[in-house]
Amino acid sequence: MKKYIFIPLIVFTVIAVFLSNCKKMNLRESTTQDPNILEYLQKDSLHRFTKLVEIIDRAGYSSAMSTYGTYTLFAPTDDAIDAYLKQKNIASIDQISETEVREMIQFHLLEEVVQTGEFNDGKLPSVTMLGQFLITGVVNEGGASLFRINRQANVTQPNIIMGNGIIQVIDNVLTPTIFTVAKLVEQNPEYSIFTQALKETGYYDTLNSVKNADGTPRWVTLIAETDEALKAAGIADYATLKTKYNKNNGNPKDATDSLNIYVAYHILPDVKYLADIVMASSHETKVPLEVITDKLVDGKKVLINDDEYATLDSVVHERGAELDQSNSDVSAINGVLHRALTHFSVKVRQPFAVYWDLCSTVSELTRLSSIYRKKTYLFDYGDGTTLKDIKWEKSCLKYRNGVQGYLGDYWQVGLGTSGSNTDALGSCSGNSWIEFTTPLLVKGKYKVWFCYFEQNPGKAVAVQGSFDSIPLTSALIQFQEKISTVDTAKIGEMEALGWKWWAGAKKKAGTTASRMLGLIDVKVTGRHKIRFNLISGSNSDCNFDMIHFIPLGENQTRTRFNPDGTIEVTDK
Template structure:
């Protein structure tokens, strides 16, 4: 299940009851025709359409989704605008409102998640949907401005959702939004001093640089910066600006601010849909995860140590701007300077199996296509088996059916966190043939980059010396050693960003069930490739 839907579902489940979604189909009329049939509900919005001249295209053939405010919503909008009549409101403002509530696609509420809708509005900004619990009743919300009263009214030229407030577009850029909020005064000053304030001050509609048209800011409040030991901007600059000139692209303060800006418009649901996000800091990413109902960034396990991340506050995040979205980070964070370290990945150790104590390192568990653990994916028809045997490292391994026709053609898995650098990659497995003629030759790729060597789950290590094996791309990885448990060097790769990466097995020839994957080693190219070896209980054995 997608993370965005998970958040929305959790919100809905927190309520005592969920408001029913009222749907209606009327293919005989257009959007305008439907509204004209119920003037007691929609005469106000019809008047807006008449003033702006937009009733024409909504009355003919098309494919639209429109969020229509009822008469009470329009009356409230007129009053809050300081006017007595719709006619006295600036026509351009009304035109903007109309464009903001229309998408050129038909989108049913079943496609809503806790985040932005997939298409821009005709105004050129995104709408976000979520859930709100009021008096024990959960309703779908739009832009945190309105609740849906009647949904999925199907007419001949689209879908109507009736809402209880007029939707109004964002009017501030990200820079202006930050500057207008005193709780971000230190962060805003850092933006100004680095020159990045100007980058964040261009509306998407007027930005000719496609890379920075839409941006996402993870802003630190003054309280978060103060808690990290910086009471003023001067203190922050003294800590990070190693050149003394924050406008220089390689200045550490400039990189600190860069690291808080993501490419693209990413609401919280978008952030948790991916494990990492590219920032303006060159080749640097922030990692992300959903932990319960908390959205965390840079909450990672690195080299056997858990690094506590920073929460993005849900109640004060997802703030739409004319060029992106602003989130509130509850803590201080900066680019982490790390050197490449070896990662000896036990592929059979992942949260989902640990959450099954009756199975973890005790007995086999067969996964299906519908309950694959989050870091693994296969196209089907086969999935994988978590298997237990005392002779494997930590007593467990993955059995991965690969090939065809009744087995998956490939398998993808997310690696642990890898620090950017050059690594040699070793696939560690127990050789086994399902039958005497079985064969399973695989191409290995990382983030789409094909490794230099293939590997075959049915090929045993050569019986020769340690040095000769390494020269041929083999090594023992267990202690005691056995040629049935071998590690195949599939090549060297440059990991360009510090994050989790996607490793893929793609079968080239052959097919079988008994592909026994135990570990994968990522070892910096200038380090010892042959040690440590590992005992069955997981204990590393160093070079003698």
């Protein structure tokens, strides 16, 4: 079985740039007569929140909890706060400092509404007001399934809708971490060898900082190896590790040194909990051009660099390293720490297929739970930075939902003319180009397939794709054209003509068309730019759904995608 990456199998969540320039960002669309959060806590008939109300007042958040907003409050009961005070060996809230009560409220408060239906086995989509992530999961206690927050508290009463947000009642106080990623590793004696390697290479300082040079927050993910994992690989101490890897120039702080590369390969940019890792299937590391891959096995094992690829003679299975789930997802003030159960290092990679859905990989869209896969929406152009990984010429960009594309959505652009006024939202001005930043592509040669939904057959348009500014010359995209007939017995003939049918068996209409745009040679593993330029004509409904990057020599047509999100893998 050849390996490939499908992006995404579940919605990719990473740290997103909030769409401050998008005028249509308001998640609440009308006022309400529901009580506000503070009023509910004060008037609770069971008198469960008297101490929380006192803490909110001392922290200076009474006004915020009484006025308009879109908050999520994780609300510990009086019993939970009493247990917290007992644990700290203090008698009353008055003995907690003002700084601590303020940080306590900030850690329990998000500035957007998050219902339990949006919880998953990983971090919530945005940071708390303290600037740290909360993680969620499900536990079974007494035969009942409960949502668990930060491995510290259970939700005992979910989704209490208020006029200014939502309350999730919890049975314990949540406590934030006070350690950086570097400190988490250093204070654990099980990581003594790896800690010394971090210090010798200079990466300890990198992982101990909460700010980048430009003052922005620094988020990092570290996959650390225990002494036990290293000893199982024949590395009994740091001296042995240094001898094994410190080969190039004897200076571990040099980025070209083998020991430096070994350590850097365990560091991922941004904060990625286990759920984030298994979403994307591959991730950049601090080593330029090198990535880690991952897979979820049997729904429970997370494996790093466990890969299969085909040779002329056989299928090769390269065993990877398992992540210890019970000791991973350890939050730090600047990221997250995971534990590897076995030793791993940089590996040589073969290119593999990337099936890229253009909507579900845009975090600024997917974090809008009231919009994504629910309704059509216009993203304002703003200053051109509304969406980090999509750029277009002017006006607005339409996210179209409830259609025949994969996952029932796609981006819709009017090229050469203004777009349609879908759902009476208004129309976006005509554009002459749109550009996307790709997922990570491993260096190698690929065929590029553009998947779209045909619309407006009488409006001829010609669009050319380019990859990193190099034109793709095999075919122009003509959004008014569809495959004349879909005959599964003639898939090879269609491919030879530069067409493929990419929809599943339930969608045999030729309107879901795919054009082979050209061949690319990816020289550098990483993310790249693919751009679409108007050559001639105009069409108000040009629908951008998926792009497939499939290595030369691999089957180009065997994977198909249904609007309901199911995937079909065939022999053809």
